[in-house]
Amino acid sequence: MRSPAETLTCTVNGRPVELHVEPARRLADVLRDDLGLTGTKIGCNAGDCGACTILLDGCQVCACMVPAAQASGCCVTTVEGLAEDGALAPLQRAFLYHGAAQCGICTPGMLMAAADLLARNPHPTEPEVLDALGGVLCRCTGYRKIVEAVLDVRDGAVPPVSAEGGAVGARMVKVDGLAKLMGTELFGADTLPDEPVLTLRAVRSPHAHARFAIGDLASLFSAHPGLCRLLTAADIPGRNLYGIYPTGKDQPVLAEGLARYRGEAICALLGDAETVAAIRDEELPVVWDVLSSVTFDTARAASPLHTHAPGNVLCTGRVVSGDVERGLADAAAIVEITVETSFVEHAYIEPEAGYARRVGERIEVVACTQTPYMDRDELAGILGIAPEQVRVIPTAVGGGFGGKLDLSMQPLVAVAAWLTGRPVRMVYTRPESMAATTKRHPARIQATAAADADGRLRAVRFHGDFNTGAYASWGPTVANRVPVHATGPYAVPHVACTTAALHTNDPPAGAFRGFGVPQAAIATEALMDMLAEQLSLDPLEFRSGNALREDLTTATGQRLGAGAALPECLDALRPRWRALRREAEELNRNTATPIRRGVGIACMWYGIGNTSLANPSEMEIALTREGRVVLFSGAVDIGQGSNTIMLQIAADALGIPVDRIELVAGDTDRTLDAGKTSASRQTFVSGNAARLAGIALQEEILRRANAGPEARIALEPGVVTMTHDGVISRVELASLPADAEGIVLRARGRFDPPTTMLDKDGQGIPYASYAFAAQIAVVDVDTSLGTVAARRIVAAHDVGRAINPTLVEGQIHGGIAQGLGLALMEEYVPGRTENLHDYLIPTIGDIPPIETILIEQQDPLGPYGAKGVGEPALIATAPAILNAIAHATGKRITRVPATPDRVLAALQS
Ligand code: FES
Ligand code: FES
Numbered sequence: 001m002r003s004p005a006e007t008l009t010c011t012v013n014g015r016p017v018e019l020h021v022e023p024a025r026r027l028a029d030v031l032r033d034d035l036g037l038t039g040t041k042i043g044c045n046a047g048d049c050g051a052c053t054i055l056l057d058g059c060q061v062c063a064c065m066v067p068a069a070q071a072s073g074c075c076v077t078t079v080e081g082l083a084e085d086g087a088l089a090p091l092q093r094a095f096l097y098h099g100a101a102q103c104g105i106c107t108p109g110m111l112m113a114a115a116d117l118l119a120r121n122p123h124p125t126e127p128e129v130l131d132a133l134g135g136v137l138c139r140c141t142g143y144r145k146i147v148e149a150v151l152d153v154r155d156g157a158v159p160p161v162s163a164e165g166g167a168v169g170a171r172m173v174k175v176d177g178l179a180k181l182m183g184t185e186l187f188g189a190d191t192l193p194d195e196p197v198l199t200l201r202a203v204r205s206p207h208a209h210a211r212f213a214i215g216d217l218a219s220l221f222s223a224h225p226g227l228c229r230l231l232t233a234a235d236i237p238g239r240n241l242y243g244i245y246p247t248g249k250d251q252p253v254l255a256e257g258l259a260r261y262r263g264e265a266i267c268a269l270l271g272d273a274e275t276v277a278a279i280r281d282e283e284l285p286v287v288w289d290v291l292s293s294v295t296f297d298t299a300r301a302a303s304p305l306h307t308h309a310p311g312n313v314l315c316t317g318r319v320v321s322g323d324v325e326r327g328l329a330d331a332a333a334i335v336e337i338t339v340e341t342s343f344v345e346h347a348y349i350e351p352e353a354g355y356a357r358r359v360g361e362r363i364e365v366v367a368c369t370q371t372p373y374m375d376r377d378e379l380a381g382i383l384g385i386a387p388e389q390v391r392v393i394p395t396a397v398g399g400g401f402g403g404k405l406d407l408s409m410q411p412l413v414a415v416a417a418w419l420t421g422r423p424v425r426m427v428y429t430r431p432e433s434m435a436a437t438t439k440r441h442p443a444r445i446q447a448t449a450a451a452d453a454d455g456r457l458r459a460v461r462f463h464g465d466f467n468t469g470a471y472a473s474w475g476p477t478v479a480n481r482v483p484v485h486a487t488g489p490y491a492v493p494h495v496a497c498t499t500a501a502l503h504t505n506d507p508p509a510g511a512f513r514g515f516g517v518p519q520a521a522i523a524t525e526a527l528m529d530m531l532a533e534q535l536s537l538d539p540l541e542f543r544s545g546n547a548l549r550e551d552l553t554t555a556t557g558q559r560l561g562a563g564a565a566l567p568e569c570l571d572a573l574r575p576r577w578r579a580l581r582r583e584a585e586e587l588n589r590n591t592a593t594p595i596r597r598g599v600g601i602a603c604m605w606y607g608i609g610n611t612s613l614a615n616p617s618e619m620e621i622a623l624t625r626e627g628r629v630v631l632f633s634g635a636v637d638i639g640q641g642s643n644t645i646m647l648q649i650a651a652d653a654l655g656i657p658v659d660r661i662e663l664v665a666g667d668t669d670r671t672l673d674a675g676k677t678s679a680s681r682q683t684f685v686s687g688n689a690a691r692l693a694g695i696a697l698q699e700e701i702l703r704r705a706n707a708g709p710e711a712r713i714a715l716e717p718g719v720v721t722m723t724h725d726g727v728i729s730r731v732e733l734a735s736l737p738a739d740a741e742g743i744v745l746r747a748r749g750r751f752d753p754p755t756t757m758l759d760k761d762g763q764g765i766p767y768a769s770y771a772f773a774a775q776i777a778v779v780d781v782d783t784s785l786g787t788v789a790a791r792r793i794v795a796a797h798d799v800g801r802a803i804n805p806t807l808v809e810g811q812i813h814g815g816i817a818q819g820l821g822l823a824l825m826e827e828y829v830p831g832r833t834e835n836l837h838d839y840l841i842p843t844i845g846d847i848p849p850i851e852t853i854l855i856e857q858q859d860p861l862g863p864y865g866a867k868g869v870g871e872p873a874l875i876a877t878a879p880a881i882l883n884a885i886a887h888a889t890g891k892r893i894t895r896v897p898a899t900p901d902r903v904l905a906a907l908q909s
Contacts, residue, residue, distance in 0.1 A: 008072040012037070013081030023069035028052040030068045031078060038190040039079035039108045039183020041398070043137070043349040044430040048836035050136030051349050053109035054078050060116040062135070079108035079183035082115060091115060092181040094149035094158045096173050099806040102140035102814060103639025104180025105187060105350045105398030109136040114150045123154055130845045137836065139348055139399050140639045142813030143844040168652045168864045171806040175644045175663060176396075176637065185396045188353030188368035193423040197355060198228065199273040200409075200416050200426040203281055204436060205259030205266055208293040208505040208830065212257060212266055215285030223283070226275030229420065231268040233257075236415055238384025242407055243472050244374075244510075250306055251471035251508065253382055253411040260305055260470035261507050262830045263435030268412050270424065293505040296442060296467045305470065305503045314468050315476045317499040319483040319762030321555050327459025327494025331450030335530035339447070339523040340895045343467075343828035344440035344821070346512060347841045350398020351433040352408040355425035356417035363414050364391045370404045370636055371676035376668050382411045383418055390414075394666040400638035401818070402511030405678050406438050406473055431834040438473050438510025439828055441466040441501070443519035447486070449527040455537050457546045459494035460555075462486040462523070466516060468501040469508040475501035478509075478516035480611045480758075484766050485517045487555050488524035489566050489605035490546040495555040497762075507830060511678055513815065514871045517606060518822060518878060525602040525879030526892060539883070540577050543603050543774070544570045557763045563859035563867070565798035566603060566772035572796040572853045573774055577601060580778055580792070584887070594784040597791070598888025602879035603774045606872045607767030609681040609753050616752035617686040618672040621650055621661075621693040623701070623745040625738045627715045629654065629661045631693070634674035635686040636666050640870055641807035642682045646690045648803055649863050653694025655713045672748070680868025683803060684769055685751055687863035692749025700745050704736075705729040753861070769859050771872040772798040775816070777880035778848070781888045783907055786900030788824055788885060790846070796853040797872060801865035808869055809852045815873020816850055817842050823878035825897050 009018050012035060021030050026045070031037040031054070043049035045064045052063040055077040056070070082089045088096065091114055101107040110133060117124055117132035124132065129150045138146065152158050161173050179185040205212070214232060221227055233240050233256040240256065243249040255266045266286070269276045294302040299312040306314075328334060354367020363383060369375050372392040380387040397404060409426040416424040428436070445464040451457050464482055468475030479501040486497035499516075532542035547566040553559050577599070584597040609615045620632040631650050637643040643663055651658035664670050674686045701720055702711055707729050711722035720731045736744035753768035778792040793816050802808045825840045833839035858865025878896065886892045891906040 006069070008069060010071045010073060011075045013077060019068065021068045023067060025068045026064050027066040027068050027071055028063035031063060037078050037080050038186065041105050041108055042189065043105065043351070044836050046430065046835060046837065049349055050109045050113065051106055053112045053136055055112055055116055058116065058119060060113045079111055082111060083182060088181060090153050090158045091118065093161055094152045095181055096177045097159055097161045098145040098149040099174065099810045100141060100145040100149040101177060101180040102810055103397060103399045104185050106136055106138040107180050108183045110138065110146055118153060126151065133844050137349060137841060137843065139841065140814045141810060142817035142850065143847045144813050144850050145810055167658070168648050168803050170648070170804065172644060172648060172658065172804055174641055175647055187350050187398045188395045189427045191355065191366050191395050192425065193355060193357050195423055197423040197425045198270050198416065198420065199276050200412055200424050201269045201276040202265040202412060203267045203269065203284060204432065205255065205262055205264045207259060207288060207290050208262045209291040210259050211289040211291065212259060213287045214267060215287065217285065220283060224275050224279055227269060227271040227279065229270040231270060231416060235419060236382060237418065239381045242378045242382060242411065244474055245472065245476060248472040248476065253415065261505055263507060264470070265412070265436065268416065270416050270420070294503065296502065296504055299502040299504050305505070309503050312503040314472055314501040314503055315479045317479040317483040319495060319497045319555050321557065321761065321763065322494035324459050324461050324494045324496040328448060328450045328461065331458045332453035333531050333534040334448065334450040335527050335534060336448040337523055337526050337530070338894060339445045339526070341443045341519045341522065342897065343442050343506070343509070344512060344826045345434055345828040345839055346401045346403030347836065347839065348399025348401060348403060351428040351430055352404070352437065353427040354395065354409055354413060355423055356413040357423040358417050358421050362389045362391060363418055364393060365410050365414050366393045366395060367410050368397045368404055369394050370397065370400045370638055370678060372634065372636060372666055372668050373673040374676055375407060375410055378407055379410060379414050383414060392668045394636050397636060397638040400677065401513045402678060403437055404638070405511045405676055408437055430836060434834040434839065435507065435830065438508050440512035441468060441478050441509040441516055441519065443516065445520065445523040447523040447527055449531055451531045451535060453535065455535050455542050455545050457490050457492045460487045460492050460497065462497040464499045464520060466499060466501045467504055467506060467509060469504055469506040471508040473508040473510035474515065475509065477511065477611065482516040482520045483762055484556055484607060484611065485605060486520045486524060488521065488528065489548045489603050489772055491548055491552045492555060497555065513818060513874050518819065518875045521602065521604055521875050522879050522882060522896060525883060529883050529886065539601050540570055540574060543601070548605065556758060556766055558765045560770065563800060563857060564770060564772060565855045565857040566605065566774065568855045568857060569772055569774040569796035569798055572855060573776055573794060576794050577776055580776060584778070594782055596781050596783055596888040598779050598781060598884035598886070600777050600880045600883030600887055601774060602876040602883055604772070604872060604875035606680065606771045606875060608684045608769045608771060608868045609679050609767060612755050612758050612764060612766045614752055615675060615681065615685060616750060617674040617689040618748060618750040619674060619686065619689040619693040620672055620746060620748050621654070621697045622743040623697065623733070624742045625718065625733045625744050626742065627717050627719060627733055629656065629715065630664055631661050631690065632664045632671045633690065634666060634671035635682045636677045638677050640811055641804065642677065642686065644807065645683055645687060645803050649687045650690040650694040652864065653691045654698045656715060660715055680771065680870040680872060683866050684862055684868050685753060687803070687866060688751035689749040691863040692751060693747055694749070696747035696749055697745060700747055701731060704731045768861050769867050771867045771869060773872050773876050775876040775880045777877065777884045779881060779884040779888060781885055781903065783889060786904035786907065788898060788903060790820055790848045790881060792848050793877065794851045796855060797869060798855045798857060799869050800859035800862045800867035801856050802854050803864065803866050805854060808854060811869045812852045812873040813850050816877045817847050819874040819877025820846065820881060823881040823896060823898060825899065827897050
């Protein structure tokens, strides 16, 4: 029952405001919807994430939990009110300088919490900073850059920031950083078409496996006049199936009489926002016939969920070389392990959101996504139209990590807008986002490793079952990528690594930072420690002696060549390793408390880009008649900084300062297909495309002036000058024919990493480049409670070349935070942890100091030598932490996350 609107007055960002609102409405909604202050973000609407943090009379509050009436007579300050006379406040400048805003969706809340702290306490200690910011979750940054930024403001040490001088290797600030800090960046839920919009809400299955029938809807419509349409599977104009692979379209937009997981959409309500929100699912005439569920335990024996997957085996993967049985039989030391991991939720702070509108015989979809061109092609199939009739315009993305590679709300809004001819909008709720979208695959891994007496690895046998849930999604990618990586980054002569992706009635498991490799690394890196222990060797030295290096061959038969710098990563860690191990052993000898310190190490490798598949990216760069340069980049920046990286690379390739290049990003009508933002590929693959485009435009300009390649290019209004040996030549741009956009010269760059198909034994060249890393984790285990606190992480990463060291460090910090969550706390259980209260992700207080060491040994194929770092950042962290727990306690945790109950059980076993 709605209460009548009341008039209330307050001050918002220093301006008196009179509002006519229902007193119980959420203040966050009033700020966003009535006042257009969309800098206040909604991540959960439940007081859990802090994205909506504002100041109410100077104190931080979650605006989603404050009724509008409570603001009456108060001073409200939002992120839009933080800047001083239009200039960034010191706090905002410090965030920009440190790269403390990645995707930026949490940034307004972080800034407001920090502003509250600094106003009350201008000289906070670090623990006071952690305490004050503890209510705001960030999924991208790993928090440390945020802490550094706040401490800089405390110390009055905020340097001036500028976007100039952004050549490759420079710590240039993000080109899109300003909007994130001012609160003007528009995410999926912040964008609306100009025309009135219909709201869509999906009705979802409360059952993991059930048949259903929807009855007569007449009474629903008469009870709710604001409901204009209910969509079912029968309304899908084209193919009611989508999926990642051309042969794997198995997921319906709306289920057709059979729901295969809890959270699957069965129909969609379309109407005004208040009506569709008010309708309770129980009001719908749906008759359910609940079926027994296929679980990870029962999958192989149960009836198949899909006819194309007998035994519920979606697909398998395999890499075999040498003779693993002989390798195991001959060995001096042999160890084995069984590891089980859980569903892990992406938990990006921005729930899925966007809208669609029909424009004649075309559809436009404006939404958060990691993959605009794949979305375009899938939507075309669903609507039964040509891909060229679909335009996808990505909004800013408030975190993705793989979870926004799959379609979510886009098919529903596209179908609804197509059918009604009216713009249609959808914003997922937090529980909906968590229940309906993909997860990290739970894994069950059995692995064995063997070594010679002198510590040389002989053999690895590995099998992993991966719970791919109800639909294929990225299951085949996981099944194919894991066997390649399952030896770890080590030279092993005898290998048999296999995988299977199994269907169950769980949510679809898809892409999540690492595609199964993080789960595999937990098993492999435990085996490395166990072998070292059996042979009485130091764990770092054992790894160093077996590390893949440029003259060695992988289990797929690929000779690595230059740019394989794991030995250098381990060399960089060695002094810290020895000192930290000594310190821990000393500490444990002398303590009278139940706290035991442990120091663990783990290594990782990661193939950049798709596994043995074409993986091209294409970029365009143009020169306008006025002398502006525009980079048209289809690479979606999901917070990692690819917008900045592409400009830095293109600027150096073209030979001009980076601030002379404008960016058009992502729109499928305006940019070429740069492929998806996944598999750590954008810097390596799209960076190469940007470099080649820059070179091509430079060549074209030089050719017009008959200038040699050594000539320096300079842009002036309407003219390009080239200077060499004191000789100046000019190209008058007004003399060149221009297209409708005023562009006089265009050039393209395309790059597709050279790979080969793998044969039946997985032999071939699956990736053109690999990233390597080694990390040390220091933990304290409370042996009476089973709790584990990370105290320090040291991470050495072979990044080829750091195009922008600040952004690279940010990726490493963020990956480490997610790796820590994987190791210690994150476990998604359908129906039980569908919110950010019950599903725990690391908070600012969970992340210890992180030391990053960048190893820059250039990759011959990388743009200016660079490789990807997005996923490599995460992979070594969980095994390093688990190895540290084993070092501290002598007990190995094989079921992750290592929650206190599991640690205690292991200690008592
Ligand atoms: S949106 Fe308010 S706390 Fe999450
Ligand atoms: S930058 Fe904090 S959630 Fe993305």
